[in-house]
Amino acid sequence: MMTSLGTGIAVGYLIFVALGLIISFAVLWSTRAGRRDKGQGVDVERAEKAEPWWGVFVVGLLAILLGLTIWRAPWFTENDDPKDVQVQVTGIQFGFLVQPTQVKAGEDVEFNVTSKDVNHAMGLYNPQGQMIMNVEAIPGYTISRSYRFTEPGTYEIRCLEFCGYKHHEMIYPAFQVTA
Amino acid sequence: MMTTAVPPVAPGALPYDDAEMPLALVQAKTRRLVLRVIWTSTAFLVVAGILGLLLRLRQAEVITLGDNFWYAVMTAHGLGAFIAWAGFFLMGITFWVLMKVGLPIRSFVLPEVMYWSMVLGVIGIVLTTLLSGFGGSWVFLYPLPFNSAGQWSDMVTGVFSISVLLAGVSILAYCSAVLHTCIGPGLKAKTDTVGQRVGLTFGFGLLFPSRFKTDRGKIPYPVLPFAVNAVDMFLATLPFALLLVFQVIESVNNGFSINVLLAGNLLWAFGHPVVYLLLFPAAATYYYLIPRYAGRELVAGKAVAVAWLIALTMNLFVWAHHLYMNYPDGENVQQTLGTIMQPTTYALVLPSALSLYSIAATIWRSDFQWNVASKFLIAGIVSWLVAGLQGIINATAAFQETLHNTLWVVGHFHNMAFLNMGLLIFGAMYAFLPELMGRGWWNERLGSWHLWGTVIGAYGWVTCQMIQGLEGAPRRWAVLPEQYLTLTHISVGFLALLVAAQLVFAYNLWTTLRKSPFDDPGAAMQGGTQR
Structure with a gap:
């Protein structure tokens, strides 16, 4: 049986895995359309320009996680x-x-x-x-x-x-x- | 709407096909070297895989093994699977990919040192663990190697340390060879100075194209992770080598000892970056192969170059996340390191996140070529994402009281090492072996069975371990408490499927080597098969 923290970790992890799998499936599914138009129907320059924003988004998520958790590190939770x-x-x-x-x-x-x-x-x-x-x-x-x-x-x-x-x-x- | 920023290559001309090939003699020597590494590392996989199976069968109470032998097997399995199979394979395939992007090996001395020191090191590890009983685990946490409770002698620890040191020499030789190859004339710097070559190698040509010019237009993206890994592993191996030298000295001089916390830091200064000895060459191989199957250049730009520069620096400052739980009273340095190294570890998410974006954008609405090799790569990429999410959890100090030293960690690194890098390795074998061997795979359908058996079997097994870990199951226990037995039994069923899939692969490979008459390396590059 998991502790409440263990359960929380499992739920959070599964939510992000589910999102990741949905996105992965969408990417793979898109190759069906790619086959029809021989891979010509996509604006790769736009995708390239969006990449830094994806990086900013990831940094933002990690910053939030850091802010929420670093103070719960075991060495910070002890007192004298x-x-x-x-x-x-x-x-x-x-x-x-x-x-x-x-x-x-x-x-x-x-x-x-x-x-x-x-x-x-x-x-x-x-x-x-x-x-x-x-x-x-x-x-x-x-x-x-x-x-x-x-x-x-x-x-x-x-x-x-x-x-x-x-x-x-x-x-x-x-x-x-x-x- | 199509634009010209990253154009799809012309029909029939795949990315990197324009790379200049070296003389036929160099190609042949590279082919022989790479094949030798592939066969040797695959033999190590067979041994390490059998050892891993024994470990889980003992935990499931299907077989019995002596307590110390179980831990000796665990030690051999860890080093064998991680370094001798996955690490060694990717070290070898590096030189094939580099040649394919126009950077052939400039001297075969270092790759030969890499090969032979790894082989000798692995032989030493096998002898000291399985025959002499060294069972200190693959991280051999000091001072355990010298406190064996009568199970092995200090001399065995000394020989074991020398053996691991030889594997370290192999890694140093590999890193040197990669840098010697990359920082060569192959990138065609317009102003051919060392500074320009170094700048191009590490992506400054992407960031500052007017200052770092090349006649190649754009440097091949696989160069970035290979070069970053070479620098980082070179630097990270040195403190680890120091620890091993200390252990060799202590094995012959009982009066010598080192501080326990220092030893832990020296160990993990190498022990975490060594994960990237696998991941970064794997990323480079994805960068090479995925665009070929998608039929367009990798969709990437300056962001990826920045990410790899972050990796270059941060990779060396993340080790203390393995020591989050070592925070002695009054020992503030270790606590400070832990506080600093949570964000630095998070920073290492960026190269993965941006690589996954680039790969996804490259595949998006492409006329993707589906075959066994590309399916293995896709499965590996999805696992990269899944295991990466686990990695963020592991990097978070606040979660460690629940996760540290549990089977969650074991499940995670098998998810990353076997289901990301391992699937990439199989994909690379399906992709490259036809050209390397001069013959196509015997049977495509067997390759599909191999894929599905491996993915279902391995995910079933690691998921059981991760659930057990979240329930508090300790890692490195030969006999688990009764409460975890059900999931252990279930995982053995998945392991049976995994083993069956590898037997299918072995049969397909054996039959290919014996019977496949196909002899068209160019066509086979795309994963040609006979039936």
Whole structure:
């Protein structure tokens, strides 16, 4: 099951793919007319002159997307406000050291994620199996990421950065969120 | 209404047919070189494809593989499919397209270095992965190569690094050969200085025609992406080579180590531009072939030249989008790089967007020649659009908490690499092999089966991966969690269709080589077939 962000990405992507396919089909369909008039029925100079405007249109769309999203980059969404609970997560081939292992729903929790050997990543999955957090674990560095749990239950941490031959077994199965 | 700005060529004279051809000896040597690369890279595809199939069959629990062997296979598959097949093929075909637009190879030394260093590098990669167990993935994220948990030795890491370095030497030789070829007399600068040649090569003749004059009227558009790629890949390979040299040193000296974040940046300074080692030559090949099937010059002007200059510069400043999720506390440089490199990555959309516009305008209401080759090209172009849209999503930092290191990314790059560049490669084989081999394809209908089986099979498979990724399925897991098993099984069905389509292609190619008596290279250029 997808998260709301995942669903939003999928819907937006499918809309643009559909538009692209419609345009592609129209271009290919036009060759039927091209066959009848031996390719002479088109003003190529006009098409050439319009190309920069297409470029401007694309730049405009990208600028809008940039303006809407750059402020949501993970490093901009963290703040220095004190959190209710600090959870230390340390990756080590092939497991996670998690302390404490239990928090309460409604608390502001800050995960401090690092690694003792190679690069790992903490993928946090809710009881429905949706990934709700994705933080790299880099040896020698710490990344802090905050989250407020609303739903009690058993959460799972999976390694999302390839770390060796037991990478797929690097799972912490029981991070508890109590009511 | 017709105008004369970009006139359709006269009947019987297709775009670039007026290009001056080199001596027969040079043509023959180029033909042999290109054919050698095509056959060798296709052999690499067979191996890499089988390895890829094993990976997915293991995930679907159809077969069993040892854990480390699975990751070693994954490493070999990634490098084999991306560099040794697609990259190598397009490196080879570059010289054929350049010759066809009037820029023959000026020295065969560099292309030979390109060929042999790639072959030696690939042999080393195969040995160190499949036999010695190096399973660090094709990005071998430092310091994993030296923390194998007992699965391979530091010495194996050293030999693996040297092998990848050899592939890097191949890329450097290729880039040098392309620039040596392009910045030659073939563009016929009116004032024959190096500055004028360089200016013409990078599109300044289109932007400032009165300052950069050529006797050819207009420079052939395929030159632009080839030349831009050559400069960028030359520069991007150097930091990567440095990382590999560091790894070789560490493999013999345990006291040596490098900063983890620095290693990541060195890796991706190459690791993203290398995508364009495939995409830009693919764009150049579209620029060459599509106008021939449409029967008119590429509809393009100054905008395309500007776009390729943007690519020339921005391509070198996008690597940090692979490191969006590496933003350690207090490490503001990495965060700043991430902030800067979202817009620079967006800027790289322009060459694709304008190329797609030019190609669409060229096809629009043309008397387009439909055959197997051109259908493959069209399918590849549509995939370029689809995968490009995915690329914009991937370039957006805010989406990474959902997408980073999931199977969405795997689906995306297979969509781009296999369904854009890969289909272009098959299209180029259908288009060029008749002339290169001196005989037409044995069976057109088998070519159509190959096309539809490949498109349906591959889209079914990558779509499953992308949905799994959006649902949070981690990438590079030999055994996926139970919740993703259904889609994995469905994707195996599509993979079976994909494999069947490649077997049809192999049969058609084999039969063509054995039985096709057709011997009219000129006519065959348009994709001639026997039946």
